[in-house]
Amino acid sequence: MSATDARPVPKKNTAYRLYFPILDADGDLVTGAASLDSEVSIDGATFGDCTSEAVEVATNSGMYYLDLTAAEMNGDAICVIVKAGTAGAKTTPIVLYPQESGDILV
Numbered sequence: 001m002s003a004t005d006a007r008p009v010p011k012k013n014t015a016y017r018l019y020f021p022i023l024d025a026d027g028d029l030v031t032g033a034a035s036l037d038s039e040v041s042i043d044g045a046t047f048g049d050c051t052s053e054a055v056e057v058a059t060n061s062g063m064y065y066l067d068l069t070a071a072e073m074n075g076d077a078i079c080v081i082v083k084a085g086t087a088g089a090k091t092t093p094i095v096l097y098p099q100e101s102g103d104i105l106v
Contacts, residue, residue, distance in 0.1 A: 012100035013074040019065045024088040029062025035085025042075035
């Protein structure tokens with residue numbers, strides 16, 4: 001997977017690179033978050049471990065990315081949570097609605 005998998009609109013059953021911050025209770029970026037645990041739920045199923053784990057974009061940036069596989073994107077609603085073992089870091093929730101051929105854009 002590569003940065004070229006990042007796109008403005010996620011596509012169903014297509015690998016996708018997701019960018020997001022990890023924040024603390026004050027809304028500050030958490031840099032160098034430790035013990036990251038990335039989990040995905042497809043169409044409301046039980047959360048399970050992602051194939052990959054979140055990675056910090058650049059040292060001490062507080063911004064992270066997660067590479068989701070095509071299988072992890074094969075649903076109408078993709079829910080992702082990223083937990084960090086760093087004290088004060090809050091779980092990051094993300095919901096995606098991947099497009100597929102035939103969807104009506106409004």
